[in-house]
Amino acid sequence: MRKIFVTALIIALTLSSCAFADVKIGSCIYRFSDAFMLRFRNAMTAESVNEKAEIIIADSLNDQNTQDAQVDDFINSGVNVLIINPVDRMQSQSIIDKAKSANIPVVFINREPTAEMLATYDRAYYVGAKPEESGTEAGELIANYFKSHPEADKNKDGKIQFVMLRGENGHQDMIARSKYSVEAIKDAGFEPVEIAGAIANWDKLQAMTIMNAFIMSLGAENIEAVIANNDEMALGAVEALKANDYNKGNAEMYIPVVGVDANASALDAMDRGEMLGTVLNDADGQGTAAVKLAVALANGKDVSGQVVDGKYIWVPYQKVTRGEK
Numbered sequence: 449m450r451k452i453f454v455t456a457l458i459i460a461l462t463l464s465s466c467a468f469a470d471v472k473i474g475s476c477i478y479r480f481s482d483a484f485m486l487r488f489r490n491a492m493t494a495e496s497v498n499e500k501a502e503i504i505i506a507d508s509l510n511d512q513n514t515q516d517a518q519v520d521d522f523i524n525s526g527v528n529v530l531i532i533n534p535v536d537r538m539q540s541q542s543i544i545d546k547a548k549s550a551n552i553p554v555v556f557i558n559r560e561p562t563a564e565m566l567a568t569y570d571r572a573y574y575v576g577a578k579p580e581e582s583g584t585e586a587g588e589l590i591a592n593y594f595k596s597h598p599e600a601d602k603n604k605d606g607k608i609q610f611v612m613l614r615g616e617n618g619h620q621d622m623i624a625r626s627k628y629s630v631e632a633i634k635d636a637g638f639e640p641v642e643i644a645g646a647i648a649n650w651d652k653l654q655a656m657t658i659m660n661a662f663i664m665s666l667g668a669e670n671i672e673a674v675i676a677n678n679d680e681m682a683l684g685a686v687e688a689l690k691a692n693d694y695n696k697g698n699a700e701m702y703i704p705v706v707g708v709d710a711n712a713s714a715l716d717a718m719d720r721g722e723m724l725g726t727v728l729n730d731a732d733g734q735g736t737a738a739v740k741l742a743v744a745l746a747n748g749k750d751v752s753g754q755v756v757d758g759k760y761i762w763v764p765y766q767k768v769t770r771g772e773k
C-alpha cells in the first residue's frame with residue numbers, strides 16, 4: 449500500500465513539474481566531449497532551473513545530419529524554442545528554415561551563423577562572444593610577457609618566433625583568434641614570425657601530437673612562444689613541452705604558452721607555472737543569456753532592448769594571468 453502511494457506520488461510530482469514548466473527548450477550541442485561546451489551546458493541547465501523552464505540537451509556527436517534529425521524530433525515533440533550550437537555553422541540555414549516553418553524562435557550559440565542566414569527569420573538570434581576580442585587579448589598576453597622578459601627573445605633577433613595551434617577549420621573563433629593575436633603582438637611593437645602552425649580541432653591530444661612534431665623538427669630551443677586558439681590545445685602543447693623538460697620550473701627552459709577559455713585545467717596549469725595565461729570565455733554568462741533570451745522569446749516578450757542589431761547578445765572576454773612570472 450505504502451509502496452503504491454509513494455509510486456503514485458512520484459508520478460504525480462513528475463507530471464506536475466512538467467505541466468508547470470511554462471517553457472520547453474530543445475537544445476543541441478555540437479559535441480558533448482568538448483571541455484568548454486561542458487561549462488556551457490552546465491550554465492544552461494542551471495539557468496533553466498532558475499527560469500522554471502524544462503530543457504533537453506542533445507549531443508549532436510559532431511555530425512550535422514544527426515543534429516538536423518534532433519531538431520526535427522524537438523519540433524515534433526512540441527518544444528517552444530530551440531537553442532542550437534551548430535556542428536557546421538555554415539549549414540545553419542536548414543535549422544533556421546525548420547524553426548521558421550514550425551513558427552518557434554531559435555537562439556544559436558558559440559558557432560555563429562552568417563548575418564545573411566539570421567536575416568531570413570525575424571525570430572533567429574545569436575548569443576556569443578566577439579572572437580577578435582579573444583585574439584587580441586591572447587596576443588597582448590604574449591606581448592606583455594616579452595616586454596617584461598627581454599630574454600624571451602632567445603635568438604636575440606628582435607622578433608618573436610612562435611608556433612600557432614588552430615581550432616576547427618572555418619570556425620569564427622579559429623579565424624579571428626589566429627588573426628588578431630598576431631595583430632596585437634604587432635600593435636605592441638614586436639615582429640611576430642609564425643615558424644609553424646597547424647589545425648588541431650580544439651583537441652588536446654591532436655595538439656600534443658602536433659607540438660611534439662614541431663619540437664622534433666624545429667628544436668624546442670628555437671620556439672619562443674606558443675599561441676593556441678583554446679586551452680585544450682594549449683594544454684596539449686604544454687604536455688609535449690614537459691616531455692622535453694620544458695615548462696617544468698627551470699627558468700632557462702620555459703616557453704610562454706597561451707590559450708583561450710579559462711577552463712579549470714588551464715587555470716591549474718597556470719598555477720603550476722606551466723602555462724602563461726588564458727582569456728576567459730564566459731560560459732556562464734553566455735549560457736545564462738541564451739536561456740534567458742530563449743524563455744523571453746518563447747513567452748512572446750519584446751526582446752529588442754536586450755539584443756543589439758536586432759539579433760545578437762555579446763558577452764565580453766577577459767584576460768587571465770597569474771601575475772608576474
Ligand code: GAL
Nearest residue numbers: 482484485558621650678709
Ligand atoms: C570556442 C572554444 C573552444 C571550443 C569551441 C567549440 O569558443 O574556445 O574551446 O569549445 O568554441 O565551438
Ligand code: CA
Nearest residue numbers: 601605607609
Ligand atoms: Ca626571436
